[in-house]
Amino acid sequence: MTKEETGTNGHAAAEEEQKADVVEKTAPQEEGQKEGVAEKTEPKEKTQQQPADVAEKIVYQIEYYFGDYNLPRDKFLQQEIKNDEGWIPLDTMLKFKRLASLSTDKAVIVSALKNSQNTFMEVDESGEKIRRAPTHPLPEQSEEELREKALKRTVYCKGFPKDGSTTLDKLLEFFKQYGPYETIHMRHFYNKEEKRQGFKGSILVVFKTEEKAKEFMEMPQVTYEGSNHLLRKWHADYIEEKKQEIEERRARKEARKKKLEEKHSEEKEALENIEEMDLPRGTFLHFSGLPEGGESTREDVKVALGEDQDKCAWVDYSKGMTEGYLRLKDEDSNKAILEKLNGKIKVNGVEVVLRVVEGQEEDEQLKKMQEARFKARINNSGNKKRKAGGRGGQHFKKRRT
Template sequence: MTEGEATNGTTTAATEPQGDVDSKIIRQIEYYFGDYNLPRDKFLQEEIKKEDGWVALSTMLNFKRLASLSTDTEVIANALAKSEQKLMEISEDKVKIRRDPNRPLPTYNDDVKAETMKRTIYCKGFPKDGTATLDTLLKYFQNYGPYETVLMRYFYNDAEKKQGFKGSVLVVFPNEEKAKEFLELEEVKYENTSLIRKWHADYVEEKRKEVEERKAKRNSNKKKNGENEERTDNFESIPKGVFIRMTEVPVGTTREELKEAIGEKTDQLSYVDFSNTRSEGYLRFKTEGSNKEILEKLGEFKIKDTVINLSLVEGEEEEQQIKTANEARSKVLSNIGKKRKFGGVGRGGFRGNKRRRN
């Protein structure tokens, strides 16, 4: 279940004017059922299949952020009736809601992901002391025209065993033109700090290059010390206590996204067994017996604001994973050996053909 946008900065109907609460209820539900979130939300995807798209408001109260605004389903229904977008329909008895069937949901695929990336801006420079809550940021970005959503970025604090705000966000605008307008503003300040702004695609590419440079540097250092990292990784048998199983991964998530998110919390990741067409997979780490400690370190692990279910791989399941991984390695080594063999023949030209005749 995707918890819309974030779970901090909560408010209640008892502490705010009803008009403000109504606006927040509308915004939150339209976010849950909007083009950005719904294709990624496995929980809601399953719910809307049950009754022609209808979802009980009592079920929606499982979303903490909505429940923090009101737990009265009648209040929620009455607020939603005031929406100007009219994205949602309300049942006659006001106990269920659904997305307007005349507004079909786009299929979440690589094309949609690429299109969303083109209208997403990375912003950095917000305070990390807890004063920049989601509600504060949502209100702040209203100054720059309409937007689809604001996503706060987090890291895992080992000392405190909890997530911390990175001071950066992703702002998804309704179209590329609006995103470009925001990016091309001469200066954008939050309080007294000028924000760093760039296309999300550029930020991702920068991070990818940083990872490659760090990897190249590590390999270079190992070669200087007379070690061969690739050979050690390929020939040693997979040890026990290195697997963690993932379930409820948003379909469309890439291995690169998983690697980046995990890399922010530990440098022990060795391999990700996952495909973006699946919702489950396996993580493999480097050090024998490390999976329990790493599982604790990962904590409430999220991808695209969805909490991923992580569990230790033990017993028969672990034996099967070790067997599968070792077989895959053997196959890779066999292919490498064949390439080297035929590569040697090819380099020999006529001499290689002569050897065959002999």
């Protein structure tokens, strides 16, 4: 019993059932945030309450526990009322935290119930037990039917201060002016960083009748504490909006995933089935001997070829590496170049050893070159499509029309 019921305070089992009923099951479980009712214990008001005010709150609280909205959902109370013809000891009721916060004096609770007009609760002769009067039985409806009916008189309101000044007691008092209601749910989220619950600034109000809920919705404007204009929606509409948002996010995510999978599949298939290009052989030279972590670049390696640098098509090397590959333009030219350079070149004053690449090593370099060309072609094709579909493409079309 460490959490406060929404609009009331009760046993933990009752809270869980209440949460299960009102939670927006369609809302995302993103980035430590959950939709639904996650209540926290509100601090007691320090101001002195009048006895009549306390009595009114006690009656309201107990009627909520045993009312048509909560009792069918409260597994704990449902089990308890089977034990003694519906009677519940006040000692048990005082375990409900919110009731206990109003008064722990059983005489005060009994007096409040006995002096209340038109309550459906009754007190036994000993003054130690209470129950819902047998003359006021629960509606014979399934939990699903009760949930559907409650949804039709539930309103979502947003626009309350999130600075901690909005308390459940304030909300209970504020909504009295709009007619009888069964409960108010303050909506919270869990802040993982601060490890505490935070108020979302929105609530659910369950009115006692659909008519009262409709009257509230038809009001031109509802203002809280003078300056906060409340956004109001039927809870059913709010749930549908959330469902739609989730479906749209899911559809976008699936579309991105599918597009990525198709791209990867096309690339993989193309790489697996790529035809051998008519690439010249005898064009690779391997070089080694550069200092590890050195500053030499591909251009430095190419310049080291001297008058033969224009015969070099590509240098496979990154700054800081100790070795790499030279690819020449002309077929079967690597041996002649190697002989001409006496098997070595000087790169930034460092003597580097050259050797001919052939056999399996040459096959691997040709395959690597083949894949690089294919990927470059894929990327260039993608860039052209993006340009055609971007602002430039649209602008070009407009100029032609």
